Amino acid sequence: MIAKLIYGESCQGTLRYVLGKEGMQILGYGNAFSQSISPKFFENVLYFQGQRNATKNRYAHISLNLPHGENLNDKTFLKISTEYMENMGYGAQPYIVVRHNDTEHEHVHIVTTNVTNDGKVLPIFNSHRRSMATRQHLEKKYGLTPAPSAKQKEQLPVHRLPELQFGMNAEKGTRYYVQNVLNSINQKYKVRSFEELSRLVEPYHIEVKTTKNESGRVGVKYGLNNQKGYRTNFINGSEVHRNLSGPKLQKVFDIHSKSKLLPMHRKRLLKQIKTTYDLFQTIHPNDLEEVVKEYQDIDINLDKKGEVIEGFTIYDRSGYVFRARELSKNIRMQNRKDIFGNGNQPTHIDTESKQFKLEIQKTLKEALTTSYLKSSKQEGLLSEHIMTRNFRDIVPSLMASKSHNFLERYVPRNQRTEFRKAIENTFPMVRERLYELETKKEKETLESKFKLIGKVLKKEVFNVGTKQGSVRLLFQSLGVKYIDNQLSFAKSNRHTVPVPLNNLPFPKEMEKYVSMGFVRQNHLMLEMLAERSSENSPKLTASAIFLPMIFPNLYEKMNPDYKKQYESVALGLYVKNAERRHSSFEKSAKDYITLFNAKGFYFIRGEEGFKVKSIYTDNGSSSNLPKRTSLYLNSIPDVTTVLREQNPIIENLIREGRNDLQNLWVGHLMEGGLYNKAAFLLTVKNMRPNLHLEIIQQHMDNGLRESVQLAIKRQSNFEQRRLLRKGVYAISSLLEKRDRKTAEVYNGFKDELTDFTKFKKKGMGLGW
Incomplete structure (x- = not known):
């Protein structure tokens, strides 16, 4: 089910549309003294209540839409609509629920006001987020098909042309169709002119005409022409919708045209297109869309007139739409006959170009780094890893690389062998340069850690000192170690910084291994604290709250x-x-x-x-x-x-002792989809996630149940089984919704299930 919300200053136009459809059916009224009132009477009630406040968002128009092929009877659809309104905070407001049958998917329209009887405005904060949650709740409750939860990269929806809509006259149908298409276009793109708008709506068979009066005021009209015998009269923009009139749109176009970011987007795109041209010897015009998308992740469409390609249009991720000639005449296909003027020649990379050599270097650098990051044992530093690799070691990472596969696809077939040799011959040089670069970075990083330690000690962020040796806790939390008056990285002795601490007797083996992700978070947090900055580092994340769990002995000593x-x-x-x-x-x-x-x-x-x-x-x-x-x-x-x-x-x-950060951490892992790690803590460590029951159930259905089952099966020795038996009730409640018989059969530890009564009121708190 899909729910759409629109807020506005008036309701008459919306009600005329909702109640004016042929075949429409009023399912019911909300908070009306009678279900037998006339639509006109309801319109007056709604209008006068909405006028008690001057807010721009006086009225709300909501539509609930079922997928194609899904059906509900009138009674159920009204019940769902009523529950939706109650959950959204409109339970005490007057509203009307109207069912339409003019499209293939069943849907209802709900019109209400955000103004209460006493003239106050209902809070509509986070309304779209609340609508999504309400929709999902109703989908589960009534067994409806879920709507996509993630944003999908797709074209604008294809709206039904008026001649295909059931029981609708041309004018009403045109107005509604044009409004839908234009609203979608303006939400997706930052349109800058009527000319651009006309091009964007052309695929939807909409024609745009502009007029200008003596004072220079711009007007706009819209009409339909599908070139198949269906054509409508032109309708003034203000009649389609007040925000689609000429003056209103011109204001929006001016704002987009005067944006300070516009020149930056132009410059970036021009550079990316030029770089693409520099890489290729020939590009078949029909391949340009795919090449630019894969190489630069830019969406373009070829501008065609019949079979003739006249150029291309760029649909940038910023929302702006650019024609090639707008960026530069030098990137127009007509002006680059050296690339596009070779008839039907296939698309080929220029293997002699400077850009091709740069791409090979970039691909090798990526493969070297990836082979380190994805290695099961990251021993030593990246620089050490780089200098111990030969070409064969990185071949698996190279073959999995998208950039390598892209280059190989467009290298001429008779040059593939030379291409592979070029990669292998370039490898030593790339390895040496990357080694030098990473070595410099590592030295600077170690120096920064040394300086940070000095600041933290000087500011007395922690009650640690050299006398009792507790300063080693600070070293460990920053991923460094101290041995023989030298500071070095915890997993390497390659770089050192002299630190004269009189050879304190620190243990040579620093405590347990700590994830480098937490080390980085701790570094950022300590930098902020040492500088007494009130602003969060943009790189600090939610995992910063778990630092006392990772470094308990250090954070216990925090001032x-x-x-x-x-x-x-x-x-x-x-x-x-x-x-x-x-x-x-x-x-x-x-x-x-x-x-x-x-x-x-x-x-x-x-x-x-x-x-x-x-x-x-x-x-x-x-x-x-x-x-x-x-x-x-x-x-x-x-x-x-x-x-x-x-x-x-x-x-x-x-x-219940659930104020331990580990309980929060289990839930954090579950929410991140790391079910195997969460299952280990649930089974072996007997931790219980501090999460709402509804959220837990969703994760169980999404794969956590299977991960827990596997974790249980992996436990073999007596001690592990003892831990499992100790936490069996917590696990069984996760697995089978506290079903007594199923839990007993599932967990296999019948000797522990002697008295269920003592667990009835224990361990089932709100967070569980």
């Missing part, structure tokens, strides 16, 4: 002032990430709070808005929510009651 700053930043980073992960489950602002509560986070309201706290950080630590989010939470009618309801949930998590 209170710095700890408060660290926890505030970490909370903000995690909340920002979690908001995106929760989006498909968040039907309301109340859900927003509930989903975070299940994770061990809770909200308090202060003078400046809402703050978030957690069971993993100090009680005095908090992070301010953005103003818009605070307004969103404040829109909950009984927000004070909802905030109080957080207490027992949070207290229950603490009472």
